[in-house]
Amino acid sequence: MSPRILFVEDDFELAKLIGEFLTRNGFLIHHIDRGDTVEAAIAEHDPDLLLLDIMLPGKDGLSICRDLRPAFTRPIILLTSVGSDMNQVLGLELGANDYVVKTTPPAVLLARIRAQLRQHEPQTIAGSRPATPALSQVLHFGRLVIDAANRDVKLDGHSVVLSTSDFDLLWLLASQAGETLSRDALLKALRGVEYDGLDRSIDVAVSRLRKKLGDDPNEPHKIKTVRNRGYLFVRSGWDS
Incomplete structure (x- = not known):
């Protein structure tokens, strides 16, 4: 089953470009454009990763990140148009797993998303290796x-x-x-x-x-x- 991404971005042109790129690379994308609808969208779509703009109508991305943790345990990647060190530090301290500037090439964003999903893959109870079932089973x-x-x-x-x-x-x-x-x-x-x-x-x-x-x-x-x-x-x- 393809990984699901909830993409929260109010720039529709950017959302369309990134969404189409990620879809071509095997992801299921659900896009919303307001911060105050994130929790309802998570409950409805159960995403494997949250791709979250910082500047949003309704509720900003940093506040969303703060309020979701620790209930939402899956990766959160913050997107921003400004590479501010203070925002990056604050975002990571509030529970984000990664922080990406919007001018980052799509292929790099894709790699960062895949890296976060790999890090959150399940492990065996013994903790020795991922709990991925044998393909023949x-x-x-x-x-x-x-x-x-x-x-x-x-x-x-x-x-x-x-x-x-x-x-x-x-x-x-x-x-x-x-x-x-x-x-x-x-x-x-x-x-x-x-x-x-x-x-x-x-x-x-x-x-x-x-x-x-x-x-x-x-x-x-x-x-x-x-x-x-x-x-x-x-x-x-x-x-x-």
């Missing part, structure tokens, strides 16, 4: 089929659209079906960080998976919450 659980080669999920024969990070979480849970995985283990495997007792990103992602896969959010029986332990992918939960 397909997991079958009754009505659910997870195809690693095509990063495709089908439920009752119909494709389920998942973001890159949600697919990685589903694969990790499903490949260890029947085992309870703690939030700490999942965070280490997917993002290489330890659970601090406050991070709710795994809970949010599991809730999103349940919704997309038709699990009952009040009494889930496909991806269960095991109190004080973590999450359990149930093998038999997909049979009916």
Whole structure:
């Protein structure tokens, strides 16, 4: 599945040029032009990376970056028309992962985006290598089929659209079906960080998976919450 980028830029001509270039290079681009609609767009489109202009109507990029962290754990790249050292330092301190001047050649921006996505690729629970499934693997659980080669999920024969990070979480849970995985283990495997007792990103992602896969959010029986332990992918939960 192509990585998804939420591109926030109020210069429509620049947005069109960059958006078309990134689309040609394999990305799915959703463009918005106001800062005060970013959080709603993230909730709707679940992007793998946020490409964010600093000067925006509604809400500026630095404020957006500050307010999104730590809830939004994926890469944020700030765009600016002025290469100010102060803005760069402030942006990085507020949680941005990178800072790019708009005059930067598109190929360099592309490389910076790919570098950030690589750095945020999931790792194994042991932490030794990325948790990318072998391309030949397909997991079958009754009505659910997870195809690693095509990063495709089908439920009752119909494709389920998942973001890159949600697919990685589903694969990790499903490949260890029947085992309870703690939030700490999942965070280490997917993002290489330890659970601090406050991070709710795994809970949010599991809730999103349940919704997309038709699990009952009040009494889930496909991806269960095991109190004080973590999450359990149930093998038999997909049979009916």
